[in-house]
Amino acid sequence: MTALTLSTSSAASLRADAVVVGVAKGPKAPVVAAGAEAVDAAFDGKLATVLETLGATGAEGEVTKLPSPAGWKAPVVLAVGLGDVPAEDGGYGTEALRRAAGAAARALAGSKKGAFALPIQDADDVAAIAEGALLGAYAFTAHRSGDDKKASGAPLAEVALLGAKPRDKAFKAAAERATVLAEEVNRARDLINTAPNVLDPKAFAAEAQATAKELGLKVEVLDEKALAKGGYGGILGVGRGSDAPPRLVKIAYRHAKADRTLALVGKGITYDSGGISLKPAGHNETMKCDMSGAAAVFAAVVAAARLGLRVNVTGWLALAENMPSGSATRPGDVLTMYSGKTVEVLNTDAEGRLVLADALTRASEEKPDAIVDVATLTGAMMVALGSRTFGIMANDDAFRAAIHEVAEEVGEESWPMPLPSHLRKGMDSPVADIANMGERMGGGLVAGLFLKEFVGEGIAWAHLDIAGPAFNESGPFGYTPKGGTGIAVRTLVRLAERTADGELG
Known part of the structure; x- marks a missing residue:
């Protein structure tokens, strides 16, 4: 994991591979952002002109590299676009x-240290820059070996936030939270x-057990025998x-x-072939991502524990592999769910709602104040909202609005x-x-209505349908890598924080 430090050192004296500064898109020319005053002064106040000559505009995510001034410890200045210049009295906004920060960290992959001199007005800015840089520095190399692992590019090893006083309690707390x-x-x-032949339901459960032991969390795993004894017909089906x-x-x-x-309830289909209702060619290659909801729930529970939030958080990971075989559930089969309801399976590729239904019923038995499920549930939601936006459905309008706000x-x-x-x-x-399929039009909403039937x-x-943003098949952008994105983790953690603070009823 990339290390994070707060520093009051000057941009000129800090030993680093690069100094990162912000540049915004002005009405006629790029504008150097706050935090880069020392760098701009070293260019005789003409840093914006130099960047414009090099083609920089300040557009969001744009990266421009140039040599540092003579005598500086860092050999490179990296200017990253922040987007449009904000209103005179406003900052750039935490998401910008x-x-x-994420785009800059990606551009510095393989480097030992990046000194980030981006605009900092308060602790929220420290948190945003730290979070973006640490997320942007991510790289997955677990399945590479030897020279291939080296060639794939190690993440930026250390991020130093310039202008963030290490003794400032608010700044320190913001950086620590961002790290977690x-x-x-x-x-x-x-x-x-992780490849589905490596992470099957048993392996995922073992990972949860190991992490729970490390952090002192309570964990319970129901295997196939316990599921059969308990009547979990959806997960078993x-x-x-x-x-597996x-x-x-x-x-x-x-x-x-x-x-x-x-x-928190997460769909954990570690590989989804569609079952007997086999997916068409071209739709199978990324189906290791169909456990993204369970991954988000697992990570959110761990984050709540590490942050010591004053709220109880229970995660339910509904784990299965959906494969076609002689023993597979067929279209036309009827399953008896954990709730006692019977479900006619019309399409075995609508399997996520079946495992979630059992987990929702089980979670409801403990009478929590609220339940949130997370799932890569429907292609229909991707058609509706695209590849970067997830849908929120709920049985309570105020709760839905609160999650959207979070x-x-x-x-x-x-x-x-x-x-x-x-x-x-x-x-x-x-x-x-009930059947596990309904009208084709509005399929994402139909799936939500099915799940609602199993809530206490x-x-x-x-219900968060994260089918679109869970797995990025295009190029990386901002702090979002190609592949698994970890979407919904931050939403769930913030929801837990606001609940702990008494902001949600």
């Missing part, structure tokens, strides 16, 4: 700083990027076509003075979605209580 948050997002990314049997993992953080409890606060793009009651009729089954009475519940 987060993205700029980035490490846990990167934990989720690692899990998502999805997992029975695979040689399913698991349901409960991992819980408890605070002695907490009076609120959050339950997600926007931390820089995770989301959008509130409805649960139209008229779509429920499409899931009526002639042979069971009187419990606030929200």
Whole structure:
């Protein structure tokens, strides 16, 4: 993991591979941002002119490198775009700083140290720059060996935030929180990027057990025998076509003075072939990412524990591998769920809602104040919102609005979605209580309505469909890498913090 330090050293004297400064997009020319005064002075006040000559505009994520002034310890100045110049009395905004820091950290991959002289007005800016840099420096090399591992590029080893006083308690606390948050997002990314032959349900459960032991968390793992004894027909039905049997993992953080409890439920399909309803060619290659919801839930519980939040957080990881075989669930089969409801399976590729349904019922038995489930659930949500935005559905409008507000606060793009009651009729089954498919149009909303059926009475519940932003198949941008993104971890942690602070009912 990239190290983070706060420093009051000057940009000229600090030993580093590069000094990172911000440049904004002005009306006619790039504008050097605050924090870069020493660098600009060393260029006789003409840094913006030099950058413009080199083609820099200050556009978001743009990176321009140039030699440092003579006598400086760092040989390179790296200017990163912050986007449009803000209003005269306003800052650049935490998300702009987060993205700029991430782009700079990626550009410095393989370097030992980057000195970040980006605009800092308060502790929120320190947190944003630190978070962005640590997330942007991420690299997954677990499956590479020897020269290939070296060639793939090691992440930036150390980030020094210039202008952030190490003895300032607010700055120090912000940096420490950012470090924990980035490490846990990167934990989720690692899990998502791990090959499915390495991370099957049993291996994922073992990872949760090892981490729980390390942090003193309570953990319970139900294997296939315990699932059968308990009547978890949804999880078993999805997992029975695979040689790698399913698991349901409960991992819980408890605070002695907490009076609120959050339950987080994550879809953990470690590989999704579609089952008998096999996915078409071209849709299988990234299906190791279908456990991104469980990865986010796991990482969020661990982050809450490491931060010592005054709230109880329980994570439920519904883990299975969805494969076609002679023992696999067939379209037309009827499953008896943990709740006792029966479900006619019309499409075995609509498996996520089946494992989540069992976990939602189980989580509801403990009477938490709220439940949030996270899942790469439907392609329909990607059609609706694209590849960078997740949808939020809920049985409580205020709770949905609160989660949307939290997600926007931390820089995770989301959008509130409805649960139209008229779509429920499409899931009526002639042979069971409900079918796992309904109308094709509005498929993401239909999936949300299905899940709602398994939430306990009187419990606030929200469903995050992260199918779009969970796995980035295009090039990296800002602090977001190619591959697993760790989306929703920061939203869940911030939700837990606000709950601990009494801001959510």
